[in-house]
Amino acid sequence: MAKGGVSRKQLLNEPDKFMTFTGKLIAYAKSHLKVILSCAAVIFVSLIIIATVSQVSRRNEVKASERVEKLVAKYSSVLQDEDAKVAYEQVKSDFNDLFDVYGSKRAVKIARIVYGDMSYSAGDADTAIAMYSHALDDFTQSQGLKNIILSGLGYAYLLKKEYPQSIRYFEMITASEEKTLRSDALFNLAWLYETNGEKERSVAQYKQILADFPDTSYGELIKEKIGG
Template identity: 20%
Template sequence: MAKKKVKRKELLKEPDEFLTFSARAFNWLHANRNKLLTAGVIIGALIVLYLAGWGYWRYTNKKAQQTYNQAYSILLKSLNPEASPEEWKKAEQGFKRVFEDYGLSKVASLALPEAAMAVYLQGRYDEAIKLYQEFLQDMVEEYQYQSLTKLAIATCFEAKGDAASAKAILQEVLQGPKGPFRAFAHLSLARLYSSTSERDKAKESLEKFIEDLPDSPFIPMAKAMLQRLSR
């Protein structure tokens, strides 16, 4: 998708005096570049440049948050069983605009998994996986985000019929630090093994779950699944 540029006329429509100052600051620096020779003036110029950059950063955050909120509202409505594919597409376009047009904003990274969800709903699983993987790279040190995102990737692989890749991703979650999403990985892995007629591996996964997370609220569900598989 081609990146849509924000036109100068659209920027100036915003009632943001700081942004207007930023533009004037850059223009002044360019017009007086030959005069900025002394150390003191150079430092002053750098401060102006910093303020100008901060003004643009503030602007992109404001616009990005507005765009993100609009797309998120559309996505929530699109989760209704009666939602149309057009609504999923609108949500996708909104989130993609956040990280394509406002990549320096705070919410740019958070828009990636939301866009992936909208793409997933449209059945474009490979593209959804790619977006989730981009988000993983941004959240290298946030293991809970990592775990949740890997669960989403496993779901995409399962949806496209690639059970082997889904199982491999779930194993990665289980080999990582313990967290609130570990139980879902255990249960999902057991369900996948069961769906591919690997009953022994499904039972083994459930037994490991019960041993690994004895205080999990999902233990009754795991025991019920184990009982059903043991018949």
Template identity: 25%
Template sequence: MAKRIIKKKEIPEPVPSFQERFTKWVKKNLKAIGIVSGIILIITAIILIFLIHSKNLERRASYKLSIALNLYNQAVYSQDIKGEKKKLKEVLKDLEDIEKRYKRTDHGKKALLYIGHIYYHLKDYDNAIKFYRRFLKKTKKDDLLKIMALNGLGYANEEKADFKEAIKWYSKILNINNRFFQPYAHLNMARCFEKLKNIPEAIKNYREFLKENPDSERSLQVKYKVKVLEEMSVSKK
């Protein structure tokens, strides 16, 4: 009787562990990993340098703007009218330099607003309007400064007797959530509507002012204004 041959089962090769596979992959792609790591380090370094540079620029712009605004306030509140113009022109040069050197910083952009203010004080209303509008295009954050620019645009257009344009800018203040300035936007709009002989809209906005700011020191004057305009409306009928 023939002997039955018993074969040994083939022993399977052990499956490589994750660590072994990872080590093998790293060795295989070592050059590519080095290149990518180098690129990441370079990009990180560039970003850090940019952030440090931006912070330093902002700090310098803030310092120079604070000096310029101190001189601006001295000029505006000076009792010497002739000297005021001279000082304002000097400050104007400083602000223009700040805006030019630091135009990408928040304080450099803020300089545009005060350049507009100076042109307004100098009665150069076209340039005032130009710089107020430039400021509004560049600023996105500070609602209070936006309101200052919108008011400046309203006042400058009033000085040019362009009351419709003034109303357009004053009305934009109503879209900003600020309970202090909104009533005065109505007051300014009412004044412009009155100049345009649009009595119903003038009365409406004067009333809005009284409704939103009843305790204002100007409330008595505005109430009298409403009374006079209402009497005018009745007499015309």
């Protein structure tokens, strides 16, 4: 046999490492059975809780969506016979309850924008600003939706005659690459600059609208403003 070799007898006499490890593992399991079962129970209960929370969350999302639909339908129904202020008063408390109970649900996040529009139409600029500001935090990743919210803020501050703030939000729309409500924002800026006595900036905005949006519905009005 070669020097340093190990005989088959020696190999057979040596304990198998895997068998030794397995034996120790079994022995540990027996001596710690209660602990192992307790840990398994905790994991199992945790999985049940996660599944239940997920299910409840989905169910609440559906409930929130249904409530939003009903409130919008109620507002629209009242609006057929009454003005925007009366319709707004009819749903105000219901919307506040909705925000308290389901405020984190996606349908309700969208509802804040809708309720902001209702508030603005009723002349309640402060509530509109509060709704739009909250919505702006909710939808920072969607530039199209963000422009809609920024426009709402611009109009709400315009309603309060706080022109610098109104200009700020309309300028945020025109500064982005997203075209949603861009022509509307440019037109409002042109009017605001004109109101502030900034004639040159106003004319520049009007011309920008015609250049970027040649088919704009504001076309004839703008041409009258800038004389051709």
